[in-house]
Amino acid sequence: MAGERDPELLTLAEALANDPRPTLVWGERTAPLRELLPAGYPVRFFTDDLATSRELGCPLGVVPERGDETRVALVMPRAKALLELRVALASALLPPEGELWVAGHQQDGVKSAETVLEAAGAPGTTHVVHLKRRCRVLATTLDAARPADEPGLGRFEERVPVKTGAGGYEVVTLPGVFGHGRLDAATAALLSVLDARAPGYRRALDAGCGAGVLGAWLATKRPRAQVDLLDVSAIACAAAQRTFEVNGLSGEVHLRELEDLPKASWDLVVSNPPRHTGRDHAHELTARIIDAAAWRLGRGGRFICVANHAKSVTDALERNFRKVEVAHHAPAFRVWDCER
């Protein structure tokens, strides 16, 4: 049953059922909530994540449209900085004295949401609505006298300067996007392999682009090439778009699954696929992305990726490519250079 797998959603559903009113539920992996709520409950869903949006048939993006709800229920996101961003954006959407809720599991740091809500709400209004299964639902009432928040994303952006053999550029990151505010060690290793090997391409794809750090290398190195970037997270795509804008680079960002792109259409795919999904290793997802990336390549196409050294990863590389070479070893990951 959904609730046993999703204790925070079951706890949120109970809290919502006890106090029915039009609510915007905002978060990832929220689809099971629909069947946990009483039939006809006045709820609207919004998410940053393509899979959740497809499951729910709900809008996908970074900022929801303003509705007539008086309550926004946020499901604890993967990063506290992303919670702060959503609390600020949700406060700007709600009417004066609207209610903001945050639901989450203790393991996902829901307790830390209390200080975030206290900062956004009227003094003395932050409280626990429901506490069960090591999960809690917290609430605050907005301060009717608060100054209106600037609803844009600009003040949450951070810029990370990156120096590569192709040239220097600034990566614009946002909360919740992989490598927010820093350059990840595995990404840096992949960039150094790209610098050293200087692969040729006319059409190149950055699969799982995050803030677009690899795609920016591709567009900087060969400004006349067509560069595509893809991610399943709307906020990652927004950051990648900004990275290309601030550096004057040309490329197209796709908020899609890799499987939805045409086959045999690129001559280079680069990727730093997810290493974790929530608290679990993502070897299977990595293998799926490798399979899908291989099909996007034409004959002789090249795939350069960084991943954990797991059997499912090497199996996926071996079954898809005729040449598989380790270009960089590190204790936690490897960079592979493969040919179709």
Ligand SMILES: C[S@@+](CC[C@H](N)C(=O)[O-])C[C@H]1O[C@@H](n2cnc3c(N)ncnc32)[C@H](O)[C@@H]1O
């Ligand atoms: C480890 S991060 C790498 C981001 C960026 N390339 C970098 O190196 O900083 C992996 C990215 O893959 C994205 N992702 C997760 N599942 C995906 C999928 N099924 N298809 C494409 N991208 C996915 C995540 O949203 C995340 O931005």
